[in-house]
């Protein structure tokens with residue numbers, strides 16, 4: 001996902017709003033749930049085109065680790081979607 005002036009991408013069940021930041025491989029957006037709770041989350045959108053095989057493996061490892069970690073100082077991974 002490119003940064004700059006691009007519109008936020010679409011994601012089922014959430015409304016993406018402003019861009020929170022950009023890293024090496026991803027752009028992170030503030031979003032809220034369309035459910036009654038209006039839960040606020042950060043959505044990290046990874047640009048697959050920027051990834052080589054090693055980067056993909058690193059990212060998938062990070063996702064698997066984050067799924068298992070619950071700590072007050074580490075952000076909780078709530079969901080992972082790969083739209084192919």
Ligand SMILES: Nc1ncnc2c1ncn2[C@@H]1O[C@H](COP(=O)(O)OP(=O)(O)OP(=O)(O)O)[C@@H](O)[C@H]1O
Nearest residue numbers: 020021022023024025026027028029041042044075
């Ligand atoms: N959960 C979050 N809440 C608020 N802002 C966030 C959150 N996660 C990331 N950000 C913002 O988005 C930026 C990019 O995050 P991302 O995880 O893609 O990269 P990074 O870890 O900062 O850098 P790199 O990928 O280069 O190591 C962060 O620097 C931060 O400003």
